[in-house]
Each structure stands twice: as C-alpha cells, then as structure tokens.
Amino acid sequence: SQQGEEDPQALSIQEGENATMNCSYKTSINNLQWYRQNSGRGLVHLILIRSNEREKHSGRLRVTLDTSKKSSSLLITASRAADTASYFCATDPRETYSGGGADGLTFGKGTHLIIQP
Amino acid sequence: DAGVTQSPTHLIKTRGQHVTLRCSPISGHKSVSWYQQVLGQGPQFIFQYYEKEERGRGNFPDRFSARQFPNYSSELNVNALLLGDSALYLCASSRQSLATNEKLFFGSGTQLSVL
Numbered sequence: 239s240q241q242g243e244e245d246p247q248a249l250s251i252q253e254g255e256n257a258t259m260n261c262s263y264k265t266s267i268n269n270l271q272w273y274r275q276n277s278g279r280g281l282v283h284l285i286l287i288r289s290n291e292r293e294k295h296s297g298r299l300r301v302t303l304d305t306s307k308k309s310s311s312l313l314i315t316a317s318r319a320a321d322t323a324s325y326f327c328a329t330d331p332r333e334t335y336s337g338g339g340a341d342g343l344t345f346g347k348g349t350h351l352i353i354q355p
Numbered sequence: 356d357a358g359v360t361q362s363p364t365h366l367i368k369t370r371g372q373h374v375t376l377r378c379s380p381i382s383g384h385k386s387v388s389w390y391q392q393v394l395g396q397g398p399q400f401i402f403q404y405y406e407k408e409e410r411g412r413g414n415f416p417d418r419f420s421a422r423q424f425p426n427y428s429s430e431l432n433v434n435a436l437l438l439g440d441s442a443l444y445l446c447a448s449s450r451q452s453l454a455t456n457e458k459l460f461f462g463s464g465t466q467l468s469v470l
Binding site for chain 1: 359388390392394395396397398399400401402403411413443445447456458459460461462463464
C-alpha cells in the first residue's frame with residue numbers, strides 16, 4: 239500500500255515561477271525523502287529531511303516537514319524547463335530501529351510537474 | 356564512478372514464464388532494494404538486502420524472490436508471470452541499510468511486459 243499522497247497530482251506553471259508540491263502520510267516516520275523521475279525511468283534523490291528537522295534547503299529546493307500534521311512540502315523556486323518531471327515523496331515509516339532490519343521506503347503516487355517555456 | 360546498473364532494460368515474456376532481473380550496485384554500496392512501479396503509480400517496495408541477507412520484504416506473493424551475491428550484486432526472480440506483473444522494476448543501492456537514514460541511488464530500471 240502507498241502511504242504518501244502528493245498534492246496536486248499534476249501542476250503546470252510558467253518558467254521562472256515557483257512550484258509547490260505537498261505530501262501527506264499516515265504513520266510515524268524516521269525521515270521523509272523527495273525524489274524526481276524523468277520519463278518513467280530511474281528516480282533521482284533530491285533531499286532527505288529527518289523527523290526532528292522542520293526545514294531544509296538545497297539549491298533551489300526547500301522542504302518543510304510538519305510531523306504533527308504528518309505533511310511535507312517541496313518548493314522549487316525559479317523553475318526551469320528542465321524541472322519538468324514527476325516528483326515523489328517517500329517515507330521511512332518507522333520511528334525507531336530495534337536493530338533487527340529495515341523495510342523499504344513507502345512512496346506516494348507523485349506529482350507530475352510541467353514547466354512551460 | 357558507475358551508477359546502479361540494471362539488465363536487461365526491456366523484456367517481453369508470456370504468462371506463466373519465469374524472469375530474472377539483475378542489478379549491480381554502486382561500488383562500495385552494501386544494500387540493494389527492489390521496487391515495482393506500475394504505470395501512473397509510485398514505486399512499491401519488494402525486497403531489501405543488506406550484506407547478503409534479506410532485511411525487508413514488501414507485500415508481494417511468494418512468486419517473487421531475490422538474492423544478493425558476495426560482490427553485492429543482486430537478482431530478482433519472478434515465477435509464473437501474470438499480466439499484472441507488467442511494470443518497471445527498479446533497483447536501488449545505498450551504502451548501509453535504510454536504518455541509518457540513507458538515501459537511495461536508483462538504476463534506470465527494467466521494463467517488463469507480460470503478454
């Protein structure tokens with residue numbers, strides 16, 4: 239089952255504008271990650287935010303995390319045509335580790351972002 | 356340095372057949388995970404292997420199996436293929452297991468079509 243849900247499912251904006259995508263999840267997490275996927279091929283890691291962090295920046299990316307609302311947002315500033323892709327949030331759905339192993343990430347369905355030149 | 360490599364890139368099989376997908380992680384990475392991505396959906400976790408041991412398994416039937424070799428490469432096997440197994444199969448590697456807040460490095464995937 240997929241824990242995360244991205245909103246909106248699709249977003250089309252003009253080049254130079256900012257793009258904001260949201261992600262909601264259901265269970266306690268250890269961290270939340272954002273990935274980008276171009277043309278249905280491999281995913282590229284963008285940013286990881288831990289459960290004890292509230293905001294993180296990387297270049298034109300800004301991620302926020304609100305664990306009380308179980309939600310995260312990804313902001314891409316000054317968008318470029320090359321930012322056109324699908325964006326996925328992924329949660330590591332466990333708060334603590336007992337040392338007995340690890341499950342995989344739980345991905346949402348993604349937001350398809352189109353940047354119009 | 357080479358990224359995560361997967362083979363083959365495309366595969367066409369018929370129902371009931373068996374398939375083996377292969378993955379080589381980034382050099383120095385000890386963990387390999389497999390994900391299935393159906394068109395229009397996000398990836399779904401199948402397996403994680405760390406240091407050649409299964410460390411996690413998603414909600415997939417026993418027709419799906421995997422293993423990791425001493426050189427940390429991995430194989431995903433699917434028996435008795437069904438039409439619903441048609442998907443993009445992604446392999447991802449990380450330095451350690453996910454328990455250490457690791458990010459994943461993905462390969463380009465194997466597109467499997469079951470006819």
